[in-house]
Amino acid sequence: MPDGTNFTDVMADRQGCYHRKSDLSAFEHTCKGELTSIHRLTNLENLFRIRLLDPEDRKRFTFQPGQFVILELPGIGEAPFSISSPSSGHGDLELCIRRVGTLTNFLFRLERGTHVGIRGPFGTGFPMEQMHGENILLIAGGLGLAPLRSPIAYVQENRNLFRNVDIIYGAKHPSQLLFTYQYDMWRADDVNLHIIVEKDDPSWKGPVGMITKVLQEIFAHRDADYFQKTYAIVCGPSVMFKFVCAMLNERNIPMQKMFVSLERRMHCGMAKCCRCNIGSTYICLKGPVFDYWSVMNLKEAI
Amino acid sequence: MLFRVLRKEAVADLFGLLAESNRMVAPVQSGLDCLGSPLYAFKEVTDYYEISLTYTTTKIPAKKFFMPFRETMATFIVAGKDWTKKIDLNIDRPFVVFGMHACDINALNKLDKVLLGNFYPMPYYAAKRKNMFIVGIDCVPQPYCFCRSMGADTALHGFDIFLTDLGDHYFVEILSDAAFNFLRQLSVSEPAESDHALYVKTVSAKNNKFSVRVDTTDLTKILDMEFQSEVWEKWGKQCLSCGTCANVCPTCYCYGVDESVGLDLSRATKTKLLYSCNLIDFAEIAGGHNFRPESHSRLKYRYYHKHRGFVEAYEEALCVGCGRCGEACLAGITVPEVIASVRDQES
Ligand SMILES: Cc1cc2nc3c(=O)[nH]c(=O)nc-3n(C[C@H](O)[C@H](O)[C@H](O)COP(=O)(O)OP(=O)(O)OC[C@H]3O[C@@H](n4cnc5c(N)ncnc54)[C@H](O)[C@@H]3O)c2cc1C
Ligand code: SF4
Ligand code: SF4
Ligand code: FES
Numbered sequence: 001m002p003d004g005t006n007f008t009d010v011m012a013d014r015q016g017c018y019h020r021k022s023d024l025s026a027f028e029h030t031c032k033g034e035l036t037s038i039h040r041l042t043n044l045e046n047l048f049r050i051r052l053l054d055p056e057d058r059k060r061f062t063f064q065p066g067q068f069v070i071l072e073l074p075g076i077g078e079a080p081f082s083i084s085s086p087s088s089g090h091g092d093l094e095l096c097i098r099r100v101g102t103l104t105n106f107l108f109r110l111e112r113g114t115h116v117g118i119r120g121p122f123g124t125g126f127p128m129e130q131m132h133g134e135n136i137l138l139i140a141g142g143l144g145l146a147p148l149r150s151p152i153a154y155v156q157e158n159r160n161l162f163r164n165v166d167i168i169y170g171a172k173h174p175s176q177l178l179f180t181y182q183y184d185m186w187r188a189d190d191v192n193l194h195i196i197v198e199k200d201d202p203s204w205k206g207p208v209g210m211i212t213k214v215l216q217e218i219f220a221h222r223d224a225d226y227f228q229k230t231y232a233i234v235c236g237p238s239v240m241f242k243f244v245c246a247m248l249n250e251r252n253i254p255m256q257k258m259f260v261s262l263e264r265r266m267h268c269g270m271a272k273c274c275r276c277n278i279g280s281t282y283i284c285l286k287g288p289v290f291d292y293w294s295v296m297n298l299k300e301a302i
Numbered sequence: 303m304l305f306r307v308l309r310k311e312a313v314a315d316l317f318g319l320l321a322e323s324n325r326m327v328a329p330v331q332s333g334l335d336c337l338g339s340p341l342y343a344f345k346e347v348t349d350y351y352e353i354s355l356t357y358t359t360t361k362i363p364a365k366k367f368f369m370p371f372r373e374t375m376a377t378f379i380v381a382g383k384d385w386t387k388k389i390d391l392n393i394d395r396p397f398v399v400f401g402m403h404a405c406d407i408n409a410l411n412k413l414d415k416v417l418l419g420n421f422y423p424m425p426y427y428a429a430k431r432k433n434m435f436i437v438g439i440d441c442v443p444q445p446y447c448f449c450r451s452m453g454a455d456t457a458l459h460g461f462d463i464f465l466t467d468l469g470d471h472y473f474v475e476i477l478s479d480a481a482f483n484f485l486r487q488l489s490v491s492e493p494a495e496s497d498h499a500l501y502v503k504t505v506s507a508k509n510n511k512f513s514v515r516v517d518t519t520d521l522t523k524i525l526d527m528e529f530q531s532e533v534w535e536k537w538g539k540q541c542l543s544c545g546t547c548a549n550v551c552p553t554c555y556c557y558g559v560d561e562s563v564g565l566d567l568s569r570a571t572k573t574k575l576l577y578s579c580n581l582i583d584f585a586e587i588a589g590g591h592n593f594r595p596e597s598h599s600r601l602k603y604r605y606y607h608k609h610r611g612f613v614e615a616y617e618e619a620l621c622v623g624c625g626r627c628g629e630a631c632l633a634g635i636t637v638p639e640v641i642a643s644v645r646d647q648e649s
Binding site for chain 1: 375376378380383384385387389391416417421422423424425426428526529555556557558559560561562563564570571572577579584585586587588589593594599603606607610611612613614615
């Protein structure tokens with residue numbers, strides 16, 4: 001108590017765990033990560049492979065598909081990015097990042113071997129275990145494939161636990177398709193891959209149109225029994241998942257079995273800065289992954 | 303809770319005792335407004351005679367002492383491809399707030415729920431909050447006060463000592479052992495039956511002095527029903543999106559983070575800056591998409607967070623009814639009027 005000399009020590013020894021009920025000292029803790037490789041995907045997006053350096057951090061860093069980290073570049077800023085790699089990789093993660101502003105442009109100029117700061121993992125993930133034994137629709141629009149790549153990897157690693165698996169991916173233009181080198185691998189793992197682009201070019205042989213068009217075609221060949229036993233994960237811009245979820249809803253997939261990932265401005269990832277708040281729901285804490293029922297109940301979410 | 307009574311003159315001794323070894327923050331008269339009425343502010347003081355215990359609401363709450371508008375979170379030393387981060391929690395010497403009104407104490411209690419709650423307690427706040435000693439003081443309701451409607455007119459916890467003026471002595475509520483130990487060094491006495499009666503009478507006299515009320519019955523549902531109402535657009539047209547309301551609000555805590563590099567490029571600083579949800583880019587994301595582009599959608603969000611969302615989460619509003627935002631708003635937007643106009647849509 002106040003007697004001028006001693007005060008509450010809020011900087012208690014760092015404890016091993018860095019999860020929800022974290023101790024105070026973990027709040028600003030940044031894991032140091034090394035950019036081990038920078039993989040050019042398109043002229044706007046790169047895949048950054050990051051290895052956490054501290055053995056303690058590596059041990060502690062576990063995540064679920066759908067969770068995100070906050071990447072920090074000292075003096076430049078920090079921003080949230082979904083983890084785009086398999087959740088089985090402790091301490092080694094991949095972020096698929098689009099060049100859009102200050103931080104991301106700076107990041108694109110960095111060389112391999114540079115150290116970056118990683119905070120997290122934060123937020124909720126897709127409940128993959130709950131989906132065991134069911135069909136899965138993995139639906140992505142544009143950059144939405146980045147967060148979807150982690151559940152895709154989960155399905156690949158546990159292919160025996162799922163029934164029918166479809167990836168439905170829509171992009172603006174063939175040149176904007178992400179992870180093209182992985183498509184054959186996904187197919188080889190008995191995943192149906194459907195890709196559609198809004199605008200084609202001479203080399204494009206696949207379908208052209210909106211993502212809802214492919215869905216319509218796929219659904220025409222599926223019976224009511226299929227939809228009874230189906231989960232859906234939808235990642236992409238909010239206009240896209242609004243239409244897609246409405247379509248899934250029409251087919252009687254329960255809202256609690258459809259999952260989306262919301263994007264909001266974030267400055268902390270820990271339910272403190274209030275920037276991601278909708279009503280009283282912190283998207284960084286209760287999301288970014290929500291089932292569609294929760295989204296419908298959040299005012300102004302879509 | 304323990305009760306005591308303290309002679310009026312002994313309050314100076316209490317101040318002196320606490321000031322011996324602590325930083326003191328207290329309300330002082332800081333000037334006069336254009337009508338000649340006194341203005342008050344929380345300031346660091348050393349002398350009891352600087353302070354004004356009969357102050358009316360300060361323009362700016364005491365939050366600058368535990369949630370500064372600008373605060374360094376961490377510094378970096380950058381060397382080539384590597385760097386080191388030094389986290390600075392700004393643990394400061396303990397301090398005493400001498401003379402805090404019930405609304406401001408309740409505001410602290412609300413902030414505690416968010417900032418010290420289970421999930422990721424915030425060390426920057428905790429470092430100061432846990433090192434605070436609070437002496438509460440009763441007040442006289444002003445024409446803009448609606449704390450009673452918000453259930454924030456009395457403080458049940460969150461202070462060490464609370465003083466209520468009973469004429470020639472103070473009725474003292476004691477909550478902490480530290481407070482008890484300080485008071486033991488002064489001439490306090492057990493309250494008599496007549497002191498209890500006088501206290502109850504004083505409090506009920508205060509209750510009769512409120513001139514504005516906010517009807518919060520079913521407010522969360524009404525706000526939900528009126529989410530699309532055009533009253534919001536009316537208020538939105540008035541609002542200047544200046545963010546003053548959040549600045550002066552004792553319960554507003556949102557912030558942004560800013561990083562900057564020193565001139566020699568080898569040092570960087572990460573700074574936390576309090577923000578306001580009325581400012582245009584509050585919910586803007588990369589690529590320029592703004593979730594709340596119009597001023598009315600932001601003003602509405604402020605009310606939804608405070609009077610609906612927070613109630614849903616904590617069963618109380620994130621507003622103590624201090625009236626500061628309404629007093630400070632150049633557009634004359636006040637909480638009681640906004641809420642009344644939304645309720646009116648229902649009738
Ligand atoms: C949960 C989540 C997951 C994301 N996953 C990815 C991903 O996998 N790949 C990807 O490329 N992008 C992703 N984003 C978007 C990414 O955060 C923005 O691209 C990034 O913030 C841009 O920063 P900038 O400094 O380059 O842009 P600027 O426009 O210069 O941003 C300036 C400031 O605004 C804030 N800001 C701007 N946009 C956003 C935003 N969308 N979300 C939060 N804060 C923002 C930043 O904190 C920054 O301080 C994700 C966003 C969220 C919320
Ligand atoms: S309500 Fe008033 S104080 Fe708040 S942002 Fe609008 S004009 Fe400024
Ligand atoms: S919203 Fe206005 S009345 Fe309510 S606590 Fe904040 S400043 Fe006071
Ligand atoms: S990102 Fe700060 S509260 Fe969610």
